Amino acid sequence: MRNILSVYFIFCLLTVTGILFFPPEVYAVDELNCLQCHKHRGLSRIDEDGNFRLFYINQELYESGPHRHNKCKDCHTDIERIPHDPAKKVNCTQECHIVEPSGQRKFSHKSVAKTLTQSAHSKIDKNGLPKEHQEDYPDCKSCHDQPLYRPFSAFKGDKIPGVSKRAMGRCKSCHTGGDFAEDFYDHVTTRLHKTRFPMETIEVCAKCHEDEEMRKRHELDDVITSYKETFHGKLLTLGSERMPDCLDCHIVAGENSHLIESKTEPTSAVHENNVSTTCRASECHEKAGPMLAGFQTHVTYDRKKYPLQFYMLVFFKALMAFVLYFFLVLIFLELMRRLFPTFAFFKEKKREDYHEYVKLIKDSNRNKH
Amino acid sequence: MVKLLKKIIFKLYVIFLMAFTVWYGYFMYPLVFGFEGKEKAEASLMEIGQAHTEEERLFVNLISSQGKTQKTDLGYRLIEQPYIEGRFHHIGFEIQSDNVSICVHCHGNTPHDKSREVRSFLNMHAFYTACETCHIRGEKDNPNLSFRWYDKETGEISNNPLELVEIEESYSHSDGKNYYPTYGDYGAKIAPGLMKEGKFSFLKSHKDKSFVDRYLAEKDKLTAEQKSQMEKVIHKQVNKQPVECNFCHQEEKSYIPFAELGYPPRRVQELIRTSAVGMIEKYKEFYIPNFLSPGKEKK
Numbered sequence: 252m253r254n255i256l257s258v259y260f261i262f263c264l265l266t267v268t269g270i271l272f273f274p275p276e277v278y279a280v281d282e283l284n285c286l287q288c289h290k291h292r293g294l295s296r297i298d299e300d301g302n303f304r305l306f307y308i309n310q311e312l313y314e315s316g317p318h319r320h321n322k323c324k325d326c327h328t329d330i331e332r333i334p335h336d337p338a339k340k341v342n343c344t345q346e347c348h349i350v351e352p353s354g355q356r357k358f359s360h361k362s363v364a365k366t367l368t369q370s371a372h373s374k375i376d377k378n379g380l381p382k383e384h385q386e387d388y389p390d391c392k393s394c395h396d397q398p399l400y401r402p403f404s405a406f407k408g409d410k411i412p413g414v415s416k417r418a419m420g421r422c423k424s425c426h427t428g429g430d431f432a433e434d435f436y437d438h439v440t441t442r443l444h445k446t447r448f449p450m451e452t453i454e455v456c457a458k459c460h461e462d463e464e465m466r467k468r469h470e471l472d473d474v475i476t477s478y479k480e481t482f483h484g485k486l487l488t489l490g491s492e493r494m495p496d497c498l499d500c501h502i503v504a505g506e507n508s509h510l511i512e513s514k515t516e517p518t519s520a521v522h523e524n525n526v527s528t529t530c531r532a533s534e535c536h537e538k539a540g541p542m543l544a545g546f547q548t549h550v551t552y553d554r555k556k557y558p559l560q561f562y563m564l565v566f567f568k569a570l571m572a573f574v575l576y577f578f579l580v581l582i583f584l585e586l587m588r589r590l591f592p593t594f595a596f597f598k599e600k601k602r603e604d605y606h607e608y609v610k611l612i613k614d615s616n617r618n619k620h
Numbered sequence: 621m622v623k624l625l626k627k628i629i630f631k632l633y634v635i636f637l638m639a640f641t642v643w644y645g646y647f648m649y650p651l652v653f654g655f656e657g658k659e660k661a662e663a664s665l666m667e668i669g670q671a672h673t674e675e676e677r678l679f680v681n682l683i684s685s686q687g688k689t690q691k692t693d694l695g696y697r698l699i700e701q702p703y704i705e706g707r708f709h710h711i712g713f714e715i716q717s718d719n720v721s722i723c724v725h726c727h728g729n730t731p732h733d734k735s736r737e738v739r740s741f742l743n744m745h746a747f748y749t750a751c752e753t754c755h756i757r758g759e760k761d762n763p764n765l766s767f768r769w770y771d772k773e774t775g776e777i778s779n780n781p782l783e784l785v786e787i788e789e790s791y792s793h794s795d796g797k798n799y800y801p802t803y804g805d806y807g808a809k810i811a812p813g814l815m816k817e818g819k820f821s822f823l824k825s826h827k828d829k830s831f832v833d834r835y836l837a838e839k840d841k842l843t844a845e846q847k848s849q850m851e852k853v854i855h856k857q858v859n860k861q862p863v864e865c866n867f868c869h870q871e872e873k874s875y876i877p878f879a880e881l882g883y884p885p886r887r888v889q890e891l892i893r894t895s896a897v898g899m900i901e902k903y904k905e906f907y908i909p910n911f912l913s914p915g916k917e918k919k
Contacts, residue, residue: 287899292715292804293747295730296740301678303730305704306740309712311800312699334737334899341708397709401694412695448693572652579645586638590631 283333285323286310316399317438321347343391360391366507371516384468387459394455400437401446410444449487449496453478456497472556477549495535500548504532521548681705689714715747715805720775722824722832722854723751738865747804750811752823753876754863766815767876769808770822775829777820780882781806788884810881823857869896 286308288294294306313319324330325347329339344364346357367373374388375381382388404415414436422432445452457475459465466473478484478497487494501511503520512519520529526548527541536543547560554561587594690703692710701711718724723731731751732742745754750770771778783806790799813822835850842850867875871892878888890896 288741288744290803291744291747292711292713292802293729293744294740294804295743297730297733300674302706303704304740305707305711307709307711309710309800312710312712315694392706392708396707399692399694399699399710403695451692568652575648575652576645579641583638583641586634586641589634590638 282322283324283330285333288333312399313397316397318397320349320434325349363507363509364391366509370509370511371513372509372511384465387465387468389459393458398446400441401444402437402440403444404440414440445492445496449492449494452496452498453484453487472549472551472553474549474551477551480550481548499532499535500529503529713802713805716772716807718772718809720770720772720829721750721809722829725829725832725836727751744804748806748809750809750824752857753810753812755858756812756823757859757861757863764814765812765823766820767810767812767881768820768822769806769881770811771808773807775822775826777822778808781808783807784882784884784887787887791884791886810876865900866897868892869900871897 289306289308290310292307296304298304326341326343326345327338328342328345344359344361346359349358350356351358368375372389373382374385401412402414404411404413404418406415406417414433419432419436422436426432426435447455453475460471461473461475463473465471479488483494487496498508498511501520502508503510503518503525506520512522514521514523516522517524519525526544527539530536530544531539547557550560551557552561552564685703685705688703689700692699692701699710699712700714702714704711718729729746730743731746732739735742753767769778769780770776783802786799786801787803790801811822811824813820832854835854839847839850863875868878869891874892878891879885883891
C-alpha cells in the first residue's frame with residue numbers, strides 16, 4: 252500500500268512539475284514544439300552561397316491558410332528530432348496526414364504535379380525528354396508561397412471581405428465540433444473568387460517572364476510589359492480586382508489552373524481558334540463578337556520580330572508628341588502675350604512712323620485752334 | 621488702387637497657368653514616351669543579365685532588390701513584408717532595424733556564421749541583444765556591468781518593452797483562442813553599461829558611433845597600414861572569447877538579469893530553467909560538446 256501511495260505521490264509531483272515548468276504552449280500543429288525556436292523573428296543566417304535564410308514562422312499567418320492543420324513534420328519529413336540538421340527541400344507531392352474528404356485518401360499534390368507536366372511549364376517535352384534550360388522551368392515554390400485564405404461574405408448581395416458572423420452562426424448551429432465550420436467557410440469562399448489579388452498573380456508570373464535573359468533563351472515576348480500597357484493592366488494597376496490576370500485568359504474555364512498551354516496548342520485557351528471563347532466568359536465580355544480578340548493582345552514592339560507594330564508605335568508616339576507639345580507651346584506663348592502685352596523683340600518701323608504721323612496731326616490741329 | 625490689384629491678380633493667374641503648362645508637358649512626357657519605372661526595371665535586369673558568375677548575379681540582384689517588399693492583399697487585411705527570394709512561409713512584418721549600433725553598421729544583423737550548429741541562434745539573439753553584450757565580457761563571478769534596453773532608433777535608454785508584457789498575457793488567456801505575441805521584435809536591444817555615481821551609461825556611446833562614422837567617411841584617404849590600425853583600435857574592446865550561452869541561460873546567477881529587464885516571470889523561468897536550458901542541454905548531448913562555448917570551436 253505504501254508503495255502504491257509513493258508511486259501515486261511521485262506521479263502527482265511529476266505532473267505538477269510538468270505543468271509548472273513545461274507549460275503547454277499549445278499550437279494546433281506544433282506537436283514537436285518547433286515554435287519554441289521558430290517563433291523568434293530573428294532566427295536566421297546567411298548560407299554558404301550568400302543567400303539570406305530566415306527560419307521564422309509567423310504562427311498567426313500560418314494558421315490563416317489551408318495548411319493550418321498540417322504539422323511541421325508533414326512537410327519537413329526529414330526532421331526527426333530537435334535540435335535538427337538543416338532541413339531538406341520539401342517535396343510537395345508527398346502524402347500528408349490529412350484525409351482528402353472527396354476520396355477518403357491521404358491528401359497529396361501529386362495530381363497538380365501531373366497536370367503541370369502537361370503544361371507549357373513542364374520540364375519535359377511531349378516525348379518525355381527533358382527540355383533545354385531545365386533551371387528556367389518553375390517548381391511549386393517558384394509560383395506559390397504559403398497560401399492564405401481570402402474569405403468573403405455576401406449576406407445582402409454585396410461582397411464584403413472577411414468571414415460573415417451571421418453565416419458562421421448558422422453553420423455553427425449544427426457543426427459545433429472543433430473549427431470545422433471555420434475551415435469549410437474559409438476554404439469555400441476563398442475558392443469562389445480569386446485566391447490571390449490579380450496584381451500579385453502578375454508579379455508571380457513576372458518573376459520569370461520579366462527576366463530578359465530567360466526570354467531570350469526561350470524566344471518569348473515581353474508579355475508582362477505589354478500586359479501592363481493594356482486597358483486591363485492599367486485598371487489593375489489602379490487597384491481593380493475585376494480585371495483579368497494571366498490565369499483568367501491562359502486557362503480554359505473549368506480546367507486545372509496549372510494547365511497553362513502554349514498558344515500554339517489547339518487546346519490552349521489563347522489559341523487563335525479559342526481566344527474569342529475565352530474572352531466571352533460569363534464574367535467578362537459575354538456578348539462580344541468573335542473578332543474582339545482578333546488582334547495581337549500582347550502587343551510587343553520588337554523592331555525585328557514585329558516591324559509593323561514597332562513603326563506603328565513610333566508613328567503614333569511622334570503624332571501624339573507633336574500634337575501635344577505644339578499646342579502646349581502655343582498656349583504658353585499666348586499666356587506670355589497676356590503677361591507682356593506690348594513686348595516685342597523688334598519694333599515695327601511702320602508702327603513708329605504711324606505714331607509720328609499721329610503726333611504731327613495732333614500738333615497741327617492744336618496749332619490751328 | 622482696385623485697378624492695380626486686379627492687374628496684379630490677373631498677372632499672377634497668368635504666371636500660374638504658364639507654370640501649369642510647363643508642368644503638364646513634363647508630366648505627360650513619360651506617358652507619351654514610356655514609363656520611367658519600366659526603363660529602370662529593364663536597366664536593372666540588363667545588369668543582371670551581364671553578370672557572369674553566380675556571385676556576380678547575387679551581388680547585382682541584392683543591389684537591385686534593396687528594400688523590396690511583398691504585398692499580400694487578403695481583402696480584409698493587407699500584409700506588407702520584406703521580400704526574400706525563394707521563401708515559402710509568410711513573415712508578416714519587417715523587424716525594426718538598429719540605426720544605432722556601430723557594429724551593425726558594418727557587420728549587419730546576421731553576422732554569425734562560424735559555428736554551423738548555433739549560427740542561427742546567435743543571429744536570433746542579435747535582434748534584441750547588442751553585440752557588446754556578449755562580445756565585451758564582464759567577469760562571470762563579479763560582473764561590473766549593468767544592463768539596460770536601448771532604443772534602436774535613438775540609442776537612448778528605453779523602458780522595458782511592452783511586447784514582453786504581451787508575452788506574459790499570452791500565457792494567461794484561457795478562452796481557447798490563440799494569441800500571437802511577438803518574440804524578438806522589441807524595438808530595443810539589451811546592452812551593457814556602467815554605473816557611475818548612480819548614473820547608468822552604455823559602454824558604447826554616441827561618441828564611439830561618431831568615431832566609427834568618421835572613420836568610414838575618411839577611410840579612402842587613409843593608407844592601407846592606417847586602415848589596419850584603425851580597425852584594430854575599433855575592435856580593441858572585443859573579447860576573443862564571447863559570453864557563453866550558459867552564462868545567461870542558467871538558474872543560479874544569470875549574467876543578464878532578465879527579470880530586471882522586464883521579462884515576465886514565466887518567460888524568465890523558460891530562459892533560465894526549462895525550455896532554453898533544455899534546448900542547450902540537448903544540443904550539448906546530441907551535437908557538440910563545446911556548444912556552450914561557440915568561440916572555442918575551431919571549425
